Amino acid sequence: MHWRHLLLLPQAKLCLHCMLALPFAWMLWALFNDTLGANPAEALSRSSGDWTLRFLCLVLAVTPLRHITRTPELIRFRRSIGLATFFYACLHLLCYAWFDQSFEIDEIAKDLVKRPFIWLGMLGFVFMLPLALTSSHAAVRWLGGKRWQYLHRLVYALPVFALLHFYWMRAGKNNFDEVWIYAFVLGSLLTYRLWRWQNKINAKTQTKH
Amino acid sequence: MRFRSDEGFNHKVSSEITPLAVYEQRRVFLQQLLAAGMVGGAGSTWSQVAQRPGKLAPLNSTTSTLVGAQATDTVTPYKNASTYNNFYEFGTDKADPAENAHTLKTRPWSVEIEGLVKKPGVLNLEDLLKLSPMEDRIYRMRCVEGWSMVIPWVGYSLAELIKKAEPLGSAKFVEFVTLADPKTMPYVGSRVLTWPYVEGLRMDEAMHPLTLLTFGMYGEVLPNQNGAPVRIIMPWKYGFKSGKSIVKIRFTDKQPQTAWNKAAANEYGFYSNVNPNVDHPRWSQASERRIGDGSFLAKKIKTLMFNGYEAQVGQLYAGMDLTKNF
Numbered sequence: 312m313h314w315r316h317l318l319l320l321p322q323a324k325l326c327l328h329c330m331l332a333l334p335f336a337w338m339l340w341a342l343f344n345d346t347l348g349a350n351p352a353e354a355l356s357r358s359s360g361d362w363t364l365r366f367l368c369l370v371l372a373v374t375p376l377r378h379i380t381r382t383p384e385l386i387r388f389r390r391s392i393g394l395a396t397f398f399y400a401c402l403h404l405l406c407y408a409w410f411d412q413s414f415e416i417d418e419i420a421k422d423l424v425k426r427p428f429i430w431l432g433m434l435g436f437v438f439m440l441p442l443a444l445t446s447s448h449a450a451v452r453w454l455g456g457k458r459w460q461y462l463h464r465l466v467y468a469l470p471v472f473a474l475l476h477f478y479w480m481r482a483g484k485n486n487f488d489e490v491w492i493y494a495f496v497l498g499s500l501l502t503y504r505l506w507r508w509q510n511k512i513n514a515k516t517q518t519k520h
Numbered sequence: 521m522r523f524r525s526d527e528g529f530n531h532k533v534s535s536e537i538t539p540l541a542v543y544e545q546r547r548v549f550l551q552q553l554l555a556a557g558m559v560g561g562a563g564s565t566w567s568q569v570a571q572r573p574g575k576l577a578p579l580n581s582t583t584s585t586l587v588g589a590q591a592t593d594t595v596t597p598y599k600n601a602s603t604y605n606n607f608y609e610f611g612t613d614k615a616d617p618a619e620n621a622h623t624l625k626t627r628p629w630s631v632e633i634e635g636l637v638k639k640p641g642v643l644n645l646e647d648l649l650k651l652s653p654m655e656d657r658i659y660r661m662r663c664v665e666g667w668s669m670v671i672p673w674v675g676y677s678l679a680e681l682i683k684k685a686e687p688l689g690s691a692k693f694v695e696f697v698t699l700a701d702p703k704t705m706p707y708v709g710s711r712v713l714t715w716p717y718v719e720g721l722r723m724d725e726a727m728h729p730l731t732l733l734t735f736g737m738y739g740e741v742l743p744n745q746n747g748a749p750v751r752i753i754m755p756w757k758y759g760f761k762s763g764k765s766i767v768k769i770r771f772t773d774k775q776p777q778t779a780w781n782k783a784a785a786n787e788y789g790f791y792s793n794v795n796p797n798v799d800h801p802r803w804s805q806a807s808e809r810r811i812g813d814g815s816f817l818a819k820k821i822k823t824l825m826f827n828g829y830e831a832q833v834g835q836l837y838a839g840m841d842l843t844k845n846f
Binding site for chain 1: 599600603604612614615665667711712713783784787799801802803804809811812817819820
């Protein structure tokens with residue numbers, strides 16, 4: 312059997328789901344074993360944010376990887392990774408609303424208006440919502456393939472929100488090394504798409520002449 | 521098997537017997553604990569109740585009688601205070617200093633007194649330790665990032681040192697230069713801040729008795745990661761104003777160029793007094809998370825004006841626009 316066929320096995324998806332759940336399992340383990348340090352609330356908030364960013368990189372890497380390695384099977388994993396990204400974003404938002412704001416809605420509202428750092432994060436979350444809600448096969452059928460695809464192009468705005476949110480957070484410590492690394496990765500993944508798009512346009516205009 | 525039926529009551533040597541007067545003191549001690557409110561959960565003075573962590577050399581000190589020097593909040597566990605703090609010379613993560621600061625060499629150590637003073641010179645650590653009697657003071661510590669601790673420090677008012685240096689009338693500010701040794705401090709040279717880390721105070725702030733020249737915490741000498749062997753503590757200012765591992769104290773007529781103010785003047789002012797009404801551009805300063813309060817789900821607490829030291833230091837800033845002079 313060719314190794315690519317392994318990607319089509321149901322076990323492959325199970326494996327992936329386990330891996331996507333690992334950071335969450337680690338957070339729970341650390342929480343109950345009191346290894347999150349002096350400020351567990353902050354540790355959880357930070358690590359859920361970090362994992363949102365990491366999975367965003369991963370989900371945006373699926374298509375370039377499919378093309379470059381000629382492994383179309385990878386498409387099977389995209390939805391799970393996308394939903395995992397959303398899951399960690401939900402955790403991140405929950406940490407903020409719970410630990411930082413004690414679910415006081417008026418405080419959250421004030422915070423949103425005041426701080427670009429917060430509203431950018433929230434905007435990212437708002438952009439993720441329709442993507443998560445229309446992730447099922449039923450939703451694709453209901454919307455129709457073309458419209459579903461248009462809607463899901465919202466994902467390309469997420470790196471911008473996520474990176475600015477991260478940049479402002481790190482600005483407090485003047486510590487941008489990690490921000491630049493993520494910017495490079497996400498920038499490359501978006502550039503790849505621009506490049507493909509440009510090629511397609513060129514190909515079209517050439518066939519017309 | 522041998523049975524000892526007489527344990528605790530038969531003594532071969534009479535001097536082993538606890539005198540009745542001493543025995544009865546235990547009651548007094550317990551009563552003092554009760555009176556101090558320890559059993560009831562409220563705080564009391566450190567030397568009365570505390571167990572030293574037993575990690576480092578103890579410092580001889582007496583409980584400070586200065587008004588404002590005995591916060592009644594529950595003291596933060598030593599474990600938290602010594603493993604969660606900012607000391608960028610050892611890394612930007614708050615767990616980094618405890619991991620990396622073992623390389624810091626705190627002996628021999630000296631502090632240079634220079635600038636507009638009658639008596640400039642170099643004081644070695646031994647002289648500094650003897651300059652004035654050590655006091656135990658329990659201060660609230662509010663970090664600009666929105667968390668806080670309650671820490672029992674050991675030291676004496678910086679004013680004692682300043683008086684001995686005899687500043688000239690032209691000295692309006694005091695600048696604290698901290699160690700920047702790339703050999704022992706792995707992150708000196710990182711682009712995060714300019715090194716050495718410099719902090720400063722107006723002369724009247726420096727002379728305020730609450731400003732503590734600090735040599736220890738929890739009854740022992742400072743752990744390296746907390747700014748050993750000598751640092752300053754101003755409990756009414758955000759934590760970053762309280763420079764660590766000081767090597768130079770300079771008296772000047774100009775407002776010092778302080779580290780965070782140089783890095784981001786719109787975010788960190790020269791004064792940086794704790795003020796719940798003036799937010800940091802990226803987060804609120806209205807509340808704070810008290811570290812080590814048992815549950816991470818505990819609600820944040822309201823931040824107090826001047827970190828609760830308004831009665832003591834408020835007059836230093838009378839008539840000033842604290843929104844402009846943040």
